[in-house]
Amino acid sequence: MKDLKSFLSEIDKCVKCGTCRSICPTTRVLGRESACARGKLTLIRAYIEGELEMSDDYTRHVKECAMCGGCRDVCPAGVKTTDVYLAARADLVKVNGLSFLERMVFKNLDSTRLMPSVLRLGARFKGLLFKAASPAEAGTASAIETDTGLISRFSLPLVGGGRLMPTVAKRFFLDLKEVRRLGKRPKKASSNTSETASVKVAFFAGCGVNYLMPHVGTASLKCIERTGAAVSVPKGQVCCGMPAFYTGDVETAERLARKNIEVFEEYGYDFVATSCATCSHGLKTVFKKLFENDDEMRDRAEAFSAKVRDITELLARDLKPVKTVEGISPTAPESGGKEAVKQISVTYHDPCHLNRNQGIKAEPRALLEDAEGVDFKNMKFACSCCGLGGGLSMTNYDLSIAITKRKADGAIASGADVIATACPGCIVQLRDAMQRYGVDKKVVHVVELL
Amino acid sequence: MLSDKNYISLEEIVGKEQVSASKEDLLCYSYDATNTTYLPDAVIFPANALEVSRIVELANLRGFSIIARGAGSGFTGGSLAVSGGVVLSTERMKRVIKIDEENLTATVEPGVITWEFQQDVEALGLFYPPDPTSKKISTIGGNIAECAGGPRAVKYGVTRDYVLGLEVVLPTGEIIKTGTSTMKGVVGYDLTRLMVGSEGTLGIVTGATLRLIPKPESVVTMLAFFPGISEAAAAVADIVAARIMPSTLELIDSFSIKCIEEYDPVRFAGVGALLIVEVDGRPESVKIEAELVNGVCKAAGATNIETATDKRAVKNLWKARRSISPALFKLKPNKINEDVVVPRSKIIELMTGLESIGKERGLIIACFGHAGDGNIHMNIMYDRNDDAEAARASEAVKEAFELTLSLGGTISGEHGVGTTKAEYLEMEIGSVEVALMRRLKECFDPKGIMNPGKIFSNKSAVRVT
Numbered sequence A: 001m002k003d004l005k006s007f008l009s010e011i012d013k014c015v016k017c018g019t020c021r022s023i024c025p026t027t028r029v030l031g032r033e034s035a036c037a038r039g040k041l042t043l044i045r046a047y048i049e050g051e052l053e054m055s056d057d058y059t060r061h062v063k064e065c066a067m068c069g070g071c072r073d074v075c076p077a078g079v080k081t082t083d084v085y086l087a088a089r090a091d092l093v094k095v096n097g098l099s100f101l102e103r104m105v106f107k108n109l110d111s112t113r114l115m116p117s118v119l120r121l122g123a124r125f126k127g128l129l130f131k132a133a134s135p136a137e138a139g140t141a142s143a144i145e146t147d148t149g150l151i152s153r154f155s156l157p158l159v160g161g162g163r164l165m166p167t168v169a170k171r172f173f174l175d176l177k178e179v180r181r182l183g184k185r186p187k188k189a190s191s192n193t194s195e196t197a198s199v200k201v202a203f204f205a206g207c208g209v210n211y212l213m214p215h216v217g218t219a220s221l222k223c224i225e226r227t228g229a230a231v232s233v234p235k236g237q238v239c240c241g242m243p244a245f246y247t248g249d250v251e252t253a254e255r256l257a258r259k260n261i262e263v264f265e266e267y268g269y270d271f272v273a274t275s276c277a278t279c280s281h282g283l284k285t286v287f288k289k290l291f292e293n294d295d296e297m298r299d300r301a302e303a304f305s306a307k308v309r310d311i312t313e314l315l316a317r318d319l320k321p322v323k324t325v326e327g328i329s330p331t332a333p334e335s336g337g338k339e340a341v342k343q344i345s346v347t348y349h350d351p352c353h354l355n356r357n358q359g360i361k362a363e364p365r366a367l368l369e370d371a372e373g374v375d376f377k378n379m380k381f382a383c384s385c386c387g388l389g390g391g392l393s394m395t396n397y398d399l400s401i402a403i404t405k406r407k408a409d410g411a412i413a414s415g416a417d418v419i420a421t422a423c424p425g426c427i428v429q430l431r432d433a434m435q436r437y438g439v440d441k442k443v444v445h446v447v448e449l450l
Numbered sequence B: 001m002l003s004d005k006n007y008i009s010l011e012e013i014v015g016k017e018q019v020s021a022s023k024e025d026l027l028c029y030s031y032d033a034t035n036t037t038y039l040p041d042a043v044i045f046p047a048n049a050l051e052v053s054r055i056v057e058l059a060n061l062r063g064f065s066i067i068a069r070g071a072g073s074g075f076t077g078g079s080l081a082v083s084g085g086v087v088l089s090t091e092r093m094k095r096v097i098k099i100d101e102e103n104l105t106a107t108v109e110p111g112v113i114t115w116e117f118q119q120d121v122e123a124l125g126l127f128y129p130p131d132p133t134s135k136k137i138s139t140i141g142g143n144i145a146e147c148a149g150g151p152r153a154v155k156y157g158v159t160r161d162y163v164l165g166l167e168v169v170l171p172t173g174e175i176i177k178t179g180t181s182t183m184k185g186v187v188g189y190d191l192t193r194l195m196v197g198s199e200g201t202l203g204i205v206t207g208a209t210l211r212l213i214p215k216p217e218s219v220v221t222m223l224a225f226f227p228g229i230s231e232a233a234a235a236v237a238d239i240v241a242a243r244i245m246p247s248t249l250e251l252i253d254s255f256s257i258k259c260i261e262e263y264d265p266v267r268f269a270g271v272g273a274l275l276i277v278e279v280d281g282r283p284e285s286v287k288i289e290a291e292l293v294n295g296v297c298k299a300a301g302a303t304n305i306e307t308a309t310d311k312r313a314v315k316n317l318w319k320a321r322r323s324i325s326p327a328l329f330k331l332k333p334n335k336i337n338e339d340v341v342v343p344r345s346k347i348i349e350l351m352t353g354l355e356s357i358g359k360e361r362g363l364i365i366a367c368f369g370h371a372g373d374g375n376i377h378m379n380i381m382y383d384r385n386d387d388a389e390a391a392r393a394s395e396a397v398k399e400a401f402e403l404t405l406s407l408g409g410t411i412s413g414e415h416g417v418g419t420t421k422a423e424y425l426e427m428e429i430g431s432v433e434v435a436l437m438r439r440l441k442e443c444f445d446p447k448g449i450m451n452p453g454k455i456f457s458n459k460s461a462v463r464v465t
């Protein structure tokens, strides 16, 4: 990763026209210049030049951002704002280190043992701090899914009062028997033989799917298998590292990326698929950046990244649904037509990491439009940020959930019953917002509707 | 410098959270779209007219200056604290108070963002036409203070044509109401018109009653390609002379096209000049007008005329158009950006004149803008670090202004004078008129605390008695 100082010329491309103000979700809520890119770049520049110290205010302003990338996308001068922010965040970590909690979490993200046991322990004592949410509070359809989430009883550090927290799954995705079966390492030599007639997909779970939403993982596997492709779920895979990366902990992000690349290299695959927008963005675009200065690792990262697909992209573009393959029954009968199936009205929220960082916008919509029983409607502000990202929901929950208000409004205006999206992070945030703003809508992953 | 005593008094008015003198906040309110920097002594975020009134009253009493600021998208340095003082941001005053569907008026606070307000009224089938290209960020208060115009001004006029009445805090602290909420009104002097375009030097707008009209039923957007700027300029003059009333008539020259080529690499590459033409109204009449425009453009030498068929294409086109101004920096690191206006029959002379000024001095002068009302944004591109080039650029500005005035034009159509044009004011305005304007300023603002250093060239405007 490049040093913060080397971004001076990038910052100087900003001509202060203020166009970034038009799209920035934090500026909309805070109504302060320090929230938008024009302000942040000014502060970062002053800090680099030694005009400003690493004050509390500076630190706060650098962190007060959901890293949605909206400013980068609208900037007429083409300033790569998010790259500058990331470098500034990495610099914060370099100088000040991580907070105790961040350290605890990030340093253990690659442990396939410790993280799960901590989470399990947490799950056991959750009653002390949280109460179970009713399905209405949770904005989730019991028909689609049973876990409703938890509402915090008190204002907790990193959590905040009245916040709907997702429940930790009873059994983690990667521990499920049927998933572990898919982790069997193929004999390496066989990867080029004729038995590889069908397309091979290696599935990357990610923490959201693994710990919180295993059903999204299993639904994804079903969708892939339905096309006739062969799926593996490589054993030993760890967190994608993006939470650490966005906090500025590049070292952890590198470590995790390396580990994941190594694990996947053990398997033969045509595609690496994941159902988390943040993971697919990380695997596809960030890994390469992490190894900018390491030729050998960069090549390996590039080879890996070239195969990465978001699940919506994979299903809509790369894999053709094979509805008639025997034994893998298609979900809906060909007869009867659309009218015969009960229609639920569904709208779609664009995760920033999918839409802005990967340009994937049409694919999930196409899947929903084609899905049996789904009446798809676009919603207003579909691509405005949910507010969770960039660590904002941890560092400034009040701001983060205030940003989501716009989504709740958009959901109401859409008239849809269900909001579909393609990122467990967004799902967590949107459910919380629906509960908080009293909107009776279910929030699900696209794959759950296919 | 602002004394501790004054700072504490300000805190007492708005609360500790809503005033700041931290280095971070000062830096963030030190610039506008001119990309120049002046650190204020403090920034304050009042919630309503009463607070504004108390702040200004204090400033007048204690003798520190107040600079109103909307979104800081101004192009003439209007919101900059050029001699220190307190920047008063209207970012918290952003309520649309009322949209009166029976009388077609709306009442808003000054910090409302132009485009968001337009979305609100259009949802009700109404229309607020003034549309500066910066509409997605600029505020109604800033628009009023600069009398902003935009692409639609050619048919619908500028901000001043839609302001019925104002609530203003005078530099001495009183809250006054100007104008009416009726369509007409002639009682007393027209203070509303005086305030519109006064660049925050005569008072702070804390509320506005705006005129709305019914939203046009349909719009057709056309894009005409020309081999060169003179053909395009001729087409503009011909459209006006043919008594066609387009709702938009935007000109883009080849330098500007180059900067936005990425929006449509296939069609924009190597084009000499573009016109964006829109006609709006009832579908039947729109169709006829579109055909007329087509004919005139062809006759003037257009090589191709496209009619946009879907909304996405139109949106993309306007996005490209809005990006020109900031994207010009791809040509040179700095620009002198002026928005001269000439009678529409003289646009060709202006364009060719500017072209030769550029050639003679070895400078790129990129031109685009609301040609339909004779308003051209000319951008003299240069490098601040190249002294010789910078000197040539400033000579070119003066020459361009002389050309504009000789054609019967004005040196600013909508961006205002601010600091950047203050030294040229007297090129256009006679000494008697300037003296009258200064007396007006003194009469409103005897202590010179309200946005000093703007419009009138520096020292003399700030006369502290």
Ligand SMILES: Cc1cc2nc3c(=O)[nH]c(=O)nc-3n(C[C@H](O)[C@H](O)[C@H](O)COP(=O)(O)OP(=O)(O)OC[C@H]3O[C@@H](n4cnc5c(N)ncnc54)[C@H](O)[C@@H]3O)c2cc1C
Binding pocket: A017, A018, B032, B033, B067, B068, B069, B070, B071, B072, B073, B074, B075, B077, B078, B079, B090, B110, B131, B132, B133, B134, B137, B138, B139, B140, B141, B142, B143, B144, B145, B146, B147, B148, B149, B150, B151, B199, B200, B201, B203, B204, B205, B206, B322, B325, B326, B414, B415, B451
């Ligand atoms: C990319 C771009 C395109 C632009 N296109 C156009 C265009 O097409 N047409 C056009 O006219 N302008 C255009 N502008 C210029 C600018 O956006 C306008 O002048 C706009 O009206 C400024 O609004 P603002 O809220 O940003 O005001 P600011 O820049 O914050 O302030 C401008 C002036 O208004 C005063 N002011 C602000 N609020 C108040 C208030 N409440 N009471 C009294 N005074 C106040 C300030 O003191 C200052 O003098 C453009 C600017 C940019 C960056």
